[in-house]
Amino acid sequence: MQLPLLFSAKKAHGSSTFAALRCPNGSVFSITFSQARDRGRTSLPTIREAFLQMCNLPVRVVCRANAEYMSPSGKVPFIHVGNQVVSELGPIVQFVKAKGHSLSDGLDEVQKAEMKAYMELVNNMLLTAELYLQWCDDVTVEEITHPRYGSPYPWPLNRILSYQKQWEIRRKMKAIGWAGKSLEQVLEDVDQCCQALSQRLGTQPYFFNKQPTELDALVFGHLFTILTTQLITDELSEKVKNYGNLTAFCRRIEQQYFEGHDKDSSATASARCAKRSLLR
Amino acid sequence: MGTVHARSLEPLPASGPDFGALGEEAELVEVEPEAKQEILENKDVVVQHVHFDGLGRTKDDIIMYEIADVFKAKNLIDVMRKSHEAREKLLRLGIFRQVEVLIDTCQGDDALPNGLDVTFEVTELRRLTGSYNTMVGNNEGSMVLGLKFPNLLGRAEKVTFQFSYGTKETSYGLSFFKPQPGNFERNFSVNLYKVTGQFPWSSLRETDRGISTEFNFPIWKTNHTLKWEGVWRELGCLARTASFSVREESGHSLKSSVSHAMVIDSRNSSILPKRGALLKINQELAGYTGGDVSFLKEDFEFQLNKQLLWDSVFSASLWGGMLVPIGDKPSSIADRFYLGGPTSVRGFSMYSIGPQSDGDYLGGEAYWAGGLHLYTPLPFRPGRGGFGDLFRTHFFLNAGNLCNLNYGDGPKAHLQKLAEYIRWSYGAGIVLRLGNIARLELNYCFPMGVQSGDRICDGVQFGAGIRFL
Numbered sequence: 001m002q003l004p005l006l007f008s009a010k011k012a013h014g015s016s017t018f019a020a021l022r023c024p025n026g027s028v029f030s031i032t033f034s035q036a037r038d039r040g041r042t043s044l045p046t047i048r049e050a051f052l053q054m055c056n057l058p059v060r061v062v063c064r065a066n067a068e069y070m071s072p073s074g075k076v077p078f079i080h081v082g083n084q085v086v087s088e089l090g091p092i093v094q095f096v097k098a099k100g101h102s103l104s105d106g107l108d109e110v111q112k113a114e115m116k117a118y119m120e121l122v123n124n125m126l127l128t129a130e131l132y133l134q135w136c137d138d139v140t141v142e143e144i145t146h147p148r149y150g151s152p153y154p155w156p157l158n159r160i161l162s163y164q165k166q167w168e169i170r171r172k173m174k175a176i177g178w179a180g181k182s183l184e185q186v187l188e189d190v191d192q193c194c195q196a197l198s199q200r201l202g203t204q205p206y207f208f209n210k211q212p213t214e215l216d217a218l219v220f221g222h223l224f225t226i227l228t229t230q231l232i233t234d235e236l237s238e239k240v241k242n243y244g245n246l247t248a249f250c251r252r253i254e255q256q257y258f259e260g261h262d263k264d265s266s267a268t269a270s271a272r273c274a275k276r277s278l279l280r
Numbered sequence: 281m282g283t284v285h286a287r288s289l290e291p292l293p294a295s296g297p298d299f300g301a302l303g304e305e306a307e308l309v310e311v312e313p314e315a316k317q318e319i320l321e322n323k324d325v326v327v328q329h330v331h332f333d334g335l336g337r338t339k340d341d342i343i344m345y346e347i348a349d350v351f352k353a354k355n356l357i358d359v360m361r362k363s364h365e366a367r368e369k370l371l372r373l374g375i376f377r378q379v380e381v382l383i384d385t386c387q388g389d390d391a392l393p394n395g396l397d398v399t400f401e402v403t404e405l406r407r408l409t410g411s412y413n414t415m416v417g418n419n420e421g422s423m424v425l426g427l428k429f430p431n432l433l434g435r436a437e438k439v440t441f442q443f444s445y446g447t448k449e450t451s452y453g454l455s456f457f458k459p460q461p462g463n464f465e466r467n468f469s470v471n472l473y474k475v476t477g478q479f480p481w482s483s484l485r486e487t488d489r490g491i492s493t494e495f496n497f498p499i500w501k502t503n504h505t506l507k508w509e510g511v512w513r514e515l516g517c518l519a520r521t522a523s524f525s526v527r528e529e530s531g532h533s534l535k536s537s538v539s540h541a542m543v544i545d546s547r548n549s550s551i552l553p554k555r556g557a558l559l560k561i562n563q564e565l566a567g568y569t570g571g572d573v574s575f576l577k578e579d580f581e582f583q584l585n586k587q588l589l590w591d592s593v594f595s596a597s598l599w600g601g602m603l604v605p606i607g608d609k610p611s612s613i614a615d616r617f618y619l620g621g622p623t624s625v626r627g628f629s630m631y632s633i634g635p636q637s638d639g640d641y642l643g644g645e646a647y648w649a650g651g652l653h654l655y656t657p658l659p660f661r662p663g664r665g666g667f668g669d670l671f672r673t674h675f676f677l678n679a680g681n682l683c684n685l686n687y688g689d690g691p692k693a694h695l696q697k698l699a700e701y702i703r704w705s706y707g708a709g710i711v712l713r714l715g716n717i718a719r720l721e722l723n724y725c726f727p728m729g730v731q732s733g734d735r736i737c738d739g740v741q742f743g744a745g746i747r748f749l
Contacts, residue, residue: 066531072520080524083638154572157512157534 047221345462422446523638537566616643622743627705627727634682649680
């Protein structure tokens with residue numbers, strides 16, 4: 001069986017990076033594709049990686065500049081297993097469940113509903129806040145997002161595609177009512193979301209008892225990206241850092257699921273993946 | 281003596297036709313033809329004036345070039361011939377709807393006894409012509425709007441705009457054309473376009489937005505074209521079931537290329553020619569003027585026709601091409617060659633020969649294709665002299681091969697690769713000529729040399745197009 005491939009974000013310099021993450025037992029091989037550059041969804045690659053890692057599924061990450069267009073639904077990341085291509089977290093979770101792996105089997109119905117509610121909260125708040133900051137804040141757009149988004153393409157295509165994406169995101173913001181919000185309001189919303197998450201986490205190692213679930217993967221992905229992505233201001237990451245248990249949670253997951261495998265991957269990967277670490 | 285009649289006979293007397301008078305005139309008429317003959321063949325004439333009636337916005341200088349030859353005529357037959365040629369040249373400019381020529385003797389004070397006046401009566405095309413069509417087909421309906429501005433600035437410049445708005449795709453094209461005054465064959469044009477294409481044989485959808493400038497010029501008997509083109513290409517999958525190799529090619533790319541084409545065409549017609557040969561050589565270099573696609577592409581087309589006994593024509597044709605990617609990026613599916621179908625190797629499905637993945641054909645970097653044809657009139661020649669002349673029966677033998685080359689190996693290895701697993705087919709059918717542009721074919725084919733992965737269409741195959749192997 002071929003090794004699963006996780007296609008993830010191509011970093012800002014436009015070079016392909018591969019990372020092969022191996023886990024001991026795994027009967028499902030998946031190939032996950034993520035965005036080739038930090039577009040509006042920077043957190044998604046890490047979410048998928050985290051989720052698949054937690055399931056103990058062997059996965060290989062491949063970075064491509066056109067991952068967004070390769071995906072059947074237009075969203076990254078997506079996984080390629082055998083002949084099938086599955087994109088977005090929800091369907092990936094379903095797919096993996098159909099193959100017999102699930103992280104939330106130990107939860108009862110009430111907890112599952114609660115988990116879904118928290119996942120919705122994270123998607124609506126954190127994800128939209130990330131998009132807002134990247135695409136609707138003029139300074140960030142000009143200095144960071146446009147160069148990053150257009151880096152794999154030659155002139156004038158880089159400008160055309162970034163403006164196209166910007167209009168698309170701004171239209172979406174208008175549709176959900178975020179266009180009128182100011183940066184402070186957005187940060188306030190992020191703060192409230194983090195407060196809710198922090199309260200739910202409390203002093204537990206994971207959100208639901210001792211075992212990680214999809215919610216842990218999701219929250220880790222978003223928070224990790226917020227804490228490590230370089231923007232003009234550090235306000236967003238400061239908001240998250242206010243909650244000590246969240247940063248500890250991120251660090252714990254990073255150490256447990258990612259650092260141990262970096263040594264493996266450097267020997268097997270064809271190029272170095274520029275992984276950012278919380279511990280800097 | 282010396283009167284050249286371009287007008288009718290003298291007017292009848294006011295009292296009405298008088299048969300007596302007619303008898304006298306009849307005698308005159310008998311005498312005149314001999315005199316006329318003498319005039320036409322031997323008489324030396326000088327063209328003194330050339331008049332133009334009906335010029336509006338057309339500038340004088342381009343007209344001067346086209347009619348310069350008329351002044352050089354020495355006798356009447358020459359004048360008539362040169363005037364006819366000038367009329368053809370003026371019509372070719374594409375700025376007049378009608379051109380009429382009147383040749384008359386010179387009147388006036390400075391008229392020589394053998395002086396002639398040539399008058400061109402022209403009607404200019406309107407400033408703006410438009411057309412509107414609706415088209416329905418292939419599960420799609422569309423409106424096509426066309427606008428043409430002939431002779432925009434007076435020197436045969438032309439601007440055309442076409443816009444097609446459909447239920448699935450929208451496309452448009454704007455083009456500006458300018459010939460060199462006096463030398464219509466040398467011209468340049470600038471085009472701006474957006475076209476979308478759907479290629480079900482590869483499960484691929486392609487949208488091209490581009491700009492190109494083109495410069496045509498003849499050298500001796502050949503026609504050359506130099507072109508720069510910049511295209512923003514967007515590739516996507518046509519269906520969710522597209523194979524992964526095609527999915528990998530989705531996305532955006534920018535191609536900026538310079539190309540040169542040479543054409544030598546001595547055929548008497550481009551559709552069903554009876555004699556003559558055609559040679560077209562085209563090369564394209566992409567990547568050195570910007571963009572992120574880098575390759576060198578060569579392709580050629582050769583055709584030879586010879587008429588045999590009993591109105592039949594033997595035709596041989598050979599096509600070939602090669603794509604060499606420059607740098608380490610592999611070639612893109614949008615640049616590769618495709619083979620197969622009713623317009624190339626008959627007996628196979630459209631573009632369904634060569635490398636493929638899960639039923640989606642990926643094209644190849646090198647190909648060749650050849651055909652031998654025998655065209656004969658329909659058996660028993662029905663409708664001879666009329667409709668039946670548009671049909672021909674047709675016996676053919678086609679062969680070809682398409683593959684990817686590993687450019688590390690030498691040319692010998694390449695030739696070997698192209699020579700193994702040749703696909704070929706033979707058969708017969710009927711060809712219908714549509715105007716001077718297109719032809720329809722209905723053939724019965726026997727495909728041979730089929731490799732695993734190729735899709736064949738053995739039996740009856742229908743084809744329509746402008747360029748056939």
